[in-house]
Amino acid sequence: MNKPLYRTKAHKSNMIKLLILGIIVLLASVAYILINSYLPNMKIFMYVLKIRIPTLIVMLIAAIAIGGASIIFQSIINNRIVTPCLLGMNSMYTLVHTAVVFIAGSTSILATNANLAFGVDLIVMGVVATFIYSYMFKKTGNNVLYVLLIGTVLSSFFGSIQSTMIRVMDPNEYDALLTTLVANFNNVNAEIIIFSVVLLVALTIFLWKELKLLDVITLGKDQAINLGVDYDRVVRKLMLGVVLCIAVATAMVGPISFLGLIIANLARQLLKTYKHTHLIIGSALMGMLAIIGGQVISEHVFSFAVPISTFITIGGGIYFLYLLLSKKGI
Amino acid sequence: MNVVDLIKKYDGKAVVDSVTFEIPKGKVLSLIGPNGAGKSTVMGMISRLIAKDEGIINFEDKDLSKWKSKELAKKLAILTQHNNIQMKLTVRELVAFGRFPYSGSRLTVEDNEMIDKAIAYMELNEFEDKFIDELSGGQRQRAYIAMVIAQDTEYVLLDEPTNNLDIYHASNLMRTVRRLCDELHKTVILVLHEINYASFYSDYICAFKDGKIAKFGTVDEVINKEVLSAIYDVDFEIIKIDGKPLSVYY
Numbered sequence: 414m415n416k417p418l419y420r421t422k423a424h425k426s427n428m429i430k431l432l433i434l435g436i437i438v439l440l441a442s443v444a445y446i447l448i449n450s451y452l453p454n455m456k457i458f459m460y461v462l463k464i465r466i467p468t469l470i471v472m473l474i475a476a477i478a479i480g481g482a483s484i485i486f487q488s489i490i491n492n493r494i495v496t497p498c499l500l501g502m503n504s505m506y507t508l509v510h511t512a513v514v515f516i517a518g519s520t521s522i523l524a525t526n527a528n529l530a531f532g533v534d535l536i537v538m539g540v541v542a543t544f545i546y547s548y549m550f551k552k553t554g555n556n557v558l559y560v561l562l563i564g565t566v567l568s569s570f571f572g573s574i575q576s577t578m579i580r581v582m583d584p585n586e587y588d589a590l591l592t593t594l595v596a597n598f599n600n601v602n603a604e605i606i607i608f609s610v611v612l613l614v615a616l617t618i619f620l621w622k623e624l625k626l627l628d629v630i631t632l633g634k635d636q637a638i639n640l641g642v643d644y645d646r647v648v649r650k651l652m653l654g655v656v657l658c659i660a661v662a663t664a665m666v667g668p669i670s671f672l673g674l675i676i677a678n679l680a681r682q683l684l685k686t687y688k689h690t691h692l693i694i695g696s697a698l699m700g701m702l703a704i705i706g707g708q709v710i711s712e713h714v715f716s717f718a719v720p721i722s723t724f725i726t727i728g729g730g731i732y733f734l735y736l737l738l739s740k741k742g743i
Numbered sequence: 744m745n746v747v748d749l750i751k752k753y754d755g756k757a758v759v760d761s762v763t764f765e766i767p768k769g770k771v772l773s774l775i776g777p778n779g780a781g782k783s784t785v786m787g788m789i790s791r792l793i794a795k796d797e798g799i800i801n802f803e804d805k806d807l808s809k810w811k812s813k814e815l816a817k818k819l820a821i822l823t824q825h826n827n828i829q830m831k832l833t834v835r836e837l838v839a840f841g842r843f844p845y846s847g848s849r850l851t852v853e854d855n856e857m858i859d860k861a862i863a864y865m866e867l868n869e870f871e872d873k874f875i876d877e878l879s880g881g882q883r884q885r886a887y888i889a890m891v892i893a894q895d896t897e898y899v900l901l902d903e904p905t906n907n908l909d910i911y912h913a914s915n916l917m918r919t920v921r922r923l924c925d926e927l928h929k930t931v932i933l934v935l936h937e938i939n940y941a942s943f944y945s946d947y948i949c950a951f952k953d954g955k956i957a958k959f960g961t962v963d964e965v966i967n968k969e970v971l972s973a974i975y976d977v978d979f980e981i982i983k984i985d986g987k988p989l990s991v992y993y
Contacts, residue, residue, distance in 0.1 A: 423833075491829050629843055631830050635823045638792055640894075641816030641844045687830035 427684050427691050434683075434698045441705045442469055448713055464599075471601045472708060474609055475662045475669065476676070476700030482658035483673030484680065484689065484696045485624075488631045489648055489655075490557050493681060494736060496674035497659045499561050500546070501568035502538060503668035508571040509537050510593050515578045519589035530593075531605045534664035542656040550652060555645045560652070596667035596722040598708055609661050620654045623647045627689040669722060675729045676700040678736060703728075744768075744789070744898065744930075749798035751784050759784050760954040762798070766898075771924045771931045773941035776951030777975055783902060785951070786934050790821035790900045816844035820891045821900040824907070828875055834886045835871045838862055841893030861893040865919070881912030888919060892927070899923060901933045905940060913937070917944040938990050942966040950974050966990060 446465050451457040479497075486497045513523050513533065523529055545567070546560060553559035579587060617624070626647050629637050637644045659670050673696075680695035707721040707728075745765040751758055759781040766772055766789075774782040787793030789800055791807055800807040803818070820841075828837075838861050842854040850858075862868060865885045875883060884904065891899055901920070905913040917940050923929045924946075935941045941948050941962075948965040950958045957974045958965050965971075966988040971979045980991040 491827070493829060625848065628848060629840065632828060632840060633826055635792055635821065635825050636840070638812065639790070639816065639821045640840060641811075641813035643812055681831075685831045687832045687836065 423686065427686055430683060431691060431694055431698065434695065438698050438701045441702060445469060445705050445709055448709065467601060467603065467606060468598050468708070470606055471598050471666060472704045473701055474606065474613065475598070475666050476704050477697045478613055478658045478662035479670055479673045480676050480680070480696035480700035481693045482655045483677035484692045485627065485651055486655045487677055488627055488689065489651055490561065491631065491633065493678060494674070495561065496671060497655055498670045498673065500542065500564040500656060500659065501571060502542065502656070502659045502663050503670060504568045504571035504575065505538050505541065506534060506663045506668055507594055508575045509534055511575045511578050511590060514586055514590045515582060519586045527602050528604050531664050535660060538660040538664060539657055542660060543653060546652060546656055547649065550649055555648060557648070594667065595720045596669040598666055598704070598721065601665060605665060609665050612661055613658065616654055616657055620650060623650050624689070628687055631687055669725065671729055672700060672703060672725050675732050676703055678732070744803070745801045746789060747799040747801070749785065749788060749800065750796050751788060751793065752796050758954050759788070762956055764949055764956060764959050766930065766932060767947055768930050769924065769928055770946035771920060771933070771944060772947045772949060773945040774932065774934045774949050774951065775938055775941050776957070780951035781954040782934050782951045786900060786902050786932070790819065791815065792821060792823070813844055816894070818896050819898040819900065820894045820896040821902070822887055822891055822904065823902045826887065832875050833872050834867055834875065834878070835862065837875055837886055838889045838893050841890040844894065857893050857895060861889040864892055865889040880907055881915070884908060884912065884916060897930060899929050899931045901931065903934050903936065905935065905937055913940065920944055938966070938971070942988050942990065963988060
């Protein structure tokens with residue numbers, strides 16, 4: 414008979430913390446929809462809803478994808494200050510967009526049709542990253558540190574190509590390009606949202622068995638093998654999941670995966686547990702809170718003049734310094 | 744469990760060369776030898792942490808590579824020194840991982856009993872809810888041993904368990920090893936650097952040199968002047984305490 418697992422006080426208090434966090438996210442979501450919504454006037458309110466609800470959904474999906482991927486990535490590497498950013502997906506996204514505008518022009522259908530652009534992003538990032546990382550992973554004998562190093566090198570490599578293209582680009586084209594290079598939660602098509610959700614759900618189902626092994630993976634390679642986990646295969650599959658999650662999130666909203674560092678650590682700091690079910694949910698909720706908060710400030714305080722990624726980068730940078738200086742569990 | 748013609752090469756150089764021996768059931772076997780003699784590599788291969796290049800490792804009439812990793816985890820436990828946990832994990836939670844091969848992360852009543860027993864056996868009750876990173880080296884080692892006990896395997900493999908422990912904790916650990924064998928009837932295989940721990944606490948010793956077995960036998964057969972001098976290239980004196988040979992070297 415399977416009795417529910419050994420429950421400690423810590424387990425209970427974590428459930429309560431997650432519940433409270435969930436309620437705060439819910440309140441924040443409602444607040445996001447209601448702020449300046451001209452509520453008594455139903456006509457305008459319906460219009461506001463039509464714009465804000467898709468944005469809200471996009472923010473929630475991005476938070477789940479980035480939050481989950483970041484926790485998994487950190488646990489695989491066994492280090493709290495890494496982020497999937499290091500895999501070079503952001504610079505790959507920037508490069509793909511720049512290349513499209515550079516080669517086909519900013520008025521080409523590849524750049525103007527959002528669905529098509531999303532498709533191109535996802536296919537290029539997914540295929541290239543899957544190929545690079547599964548190949549490199551095998552080649553380096555499943556050494557995650559090499560993979561990190563390769564990611565860093567590739568980041569600068571992609572960055573260099575992109576900046577070369579920008580230098581010879583028509584300034585007007587560059588202007589059009591620039592708007593797509595910052596993270597943006599507005600105006601994401603319904604088709605893209607549905608497709609992303611389907612993809613993320615499929616990915617979760619595909620990785621379900623491996624996700625349950627994450628707790629054991631964090632004990633380190635030797636212990637995981639000792640306890641009967643096929644370590645190399647599991648880690649390879651999880652890594653693939655991380656790459657695809659980040660690819661989906663980045664293709665959907667732009668380069669924002671730096672956020673993962675902040676929210677994963679906030680979740681770890683809040684929950685102080687090794688249980689990944691809690692950590693992943695916590696990280697996703699933290700992500701929702703951070704993105705909704707940033708979006709509210711961006712929309713209502715700065716009237717869209719300052720993009721949300723600015724706040725995330727500033728906040729994230731300060732928090733990162735704090736993490737390094739306070740040496741909390743690093 | 745026995746090993747036949749085991750070979751492991753790194754860059755074409757054999758670090759373990761045609762090693763053949765049988766592991767006596769229900770006894771303590773120590774693997775000793777100078778640095779680079781291949782003892783840890785042999786340990787790695789019989790615990791499936793390192794892939795072998797050639798040879799056979801028979802485990803209960805089946806080659807080790809044919810076993811399902813999960814089934815093997817119920818029969819054979821390995822503890823290495825590469826344990827750095829970045830997570831907030833309490834002693835009890837760590838010990839509970841020993842039950843993972845049986846129940847995954849859903850612990851049964853029986854699992855909880857096993858965990859309680861393992862914690863009591865290693866006298867960790869007062870630390871049960873402390874985080875691993877708050878413990879001293881000796882306490883942490885005991886917590887890991889408790890996890891191995893909870894794993895409830897017939898074979899226990901310990902790779903240099905006395906490393907980084909002072910003589911108080913190291914000798915305590917060796918006594919625990921003896922108890923694992925005598926009271927819990929486990930087969931324990933250790934890699935040791937300290938010859939006297941090997942001679943005092945094991946039943947059999949396997950001495951390695953240059954990737955080959957230099958001598959395999961009971962303690963008295965291995966711990967003598969000629970054998971040890973040949974293996975370590977150092978002069979030895981053997982004295983007897985409690986009827987057991989102790990070596991003195993300088």
